[in-house]
Amino acid sequence: MAAPSVPPSRADSDLGLRARAELAVRGVAIDSAPASSDTVPEPRGGSVTELGSVIPLRRPGGAGPSADGHVLVDGLRTTVPIVADSPYRLRDGRLVRSEPGGGVTDMGVAVDTVARPAFYDLCTADGVGYEQIARLHGNDVLASTVVQTCVRYGAADRCRFCAIEQSLHSGATTAVKTPDQLAEVAEAAVRLDGVRQMVLTTGTSNGRDRGARHLARCVRAIKAAVPGLPVQVQCEPPAPDDLAALAALREAGADAIGIHVESLDDDVRRRWMPGKATVPLAQYWTAWDESVRLFGPDAVSTYLIVGLGEDPDELVAGAAALIARGVYPFVVPYRPIPGTLAAGDGVTGPDPALLADVTARVAAELRAAGMRGADQAAGCAACGACSALSAVGG
Numbered sequence: 001m002a003a004p005s006v007p008p009s010r011a012d013s014d015l016g017l018r019a020r021a022e023l024a025v026r027g028v029a030i031d032s033a034p035a036s037s038d039t040v041p042e043p044r045g046g047s048v049t050e051l052g053s054v055i056p057l058r059r060p061g062g063a064g065p066s067a068d069g070h071v072l073v074d075g076l077r078t079t080v081p082i083v084a085d086s087p088y089r090l091r092d093g094r095l096v097r098s099e100p101g102g103g104v105t106d107m108g109v110a111v112d113t114v115a116r117p118a119f120y121d122l123c124t125a126d127g128v129g130y131e132q133i134a135r136l137h138g139n140d141v142l143a144s145t146v147v148q149t150c151v152r153y154g155a156a157d158r159c160r161f162c163a164i165e166q167s168l169h170s171g172a173t174t175a176v177k178t179p180d181q182l183a184e185v186a187e188a189a190v191r192l193d194g195v196r197q198m199v200l201t202t203g204t205s206n207g208r209d210r211g212a213r214h215l216a217r218c219v220r221a222i223k224a225a226v227p228g229l230p231v232q233v234q235c236e237p238p239a240p241d242d243l244a245a246l247a248a249l250r251e252a253g254a255d256a257i258g259i260h261v262e263s264l265d266d267d268v269r270r271r272w273m274p275g276k277a278t279v280p281l282a283q284y285w286t287a288w289d290e291s292v293r294l295f296g297p298d299a300v301s302t303y304l305i306v307g308l309g310e311d312p313d314e315l316v317a318g319a320a321a322l323i324a325r326g327v328y329p330f331v332v333p334y335r336p337i338p339g340t341l342a343a344g345d346g347v348t349g350p351d352p353a354l355l356a357d358v359t360a361r362v363a364a365e366l367r368a369a370g371m372r373g374a375d376q377a378a379g380c381a382a383c384g385a386c387s388a389l390s391a392v393g394g
């Protein structure tokens, strides 16, 4: 590859946002990379390193926007899809784009990779690798899917963008993480790798609490082992007659909660999430309101996905409605993750210009309300890696 041409100036955040939107949708190509994160050399420990076009910290398929690499773009945690034919690459700590004529353009943003953490080398007394129990996201977030199965994973009900059971079938993780296992890994990740917050998500269970009470047991054990570690929990709204499950999470010590709707458009919900769409939106609003009451300001969030066919103006209006109720709308692009139904059907990500536009408008709503993801103690809003919102003041 030729040396990069003259870098464009990055005088405003618009350029950063456009670059982030492009990167989020088109991903980055890597020249040569370890087959998995278990073969990466020193340095270790959540520290930042430059390894040319290699991304050492990656995660396999799973819940949420997975199957990506973790880097820091201009110092901000960022997840990027690994896409073999992407025009983007990492070169000497810069993001560069290969042009059709053979030239290379420096995109005006610095990119650092994140080293494989030391806790990945450990395993529990009964032989389960810590890496199978929880993973490093970004450079300082510990994340775990405490129950890796979902009652909605049958072909008729399954969310079309989700691959939660994929990493289970590949052996990368275990079906159920116990509170003791999570506490053990959390303690090591904080001690060895400087982890600063933890995210616990779960597949949905058949119970009225949708899995919240197992999450609560996990939070209690983690807080006993590492009292100063902020923890966010993520689950579906509990049944209307079991809102006490939310209080149980708060009482266990959870600092923040994500209740993820992904879209406020019922047609989109029925097309993309036939199982979750059976939960009326009113139930989400009830759970969000109750969570704001229990957890306080800057502690409740949801995902909104760009690229599912929702009208952009309605998406932004929905985000504004959430903000007005104290809920942070974490705007992310739809990503065609291997193993998902949508990726199998060849559905591609959104136009990066659309993603940048929606992100900029939602960020403006957040700034006007004085709400920033970074103000949350823990969770995806606090991490920010899967969204471009934090790059524009959201």
Ligand code: SF4
Residues within 6 Å of the ligand: 064, 065, 079, 137, 138, 141, 143, 199, 379, 380, 381, 383, 384, 385, 386, 387
């Ligand atoms: S935003 Fe959430 S899912 Fe994405 S890397 Fe951060 S903690 Fe993980």
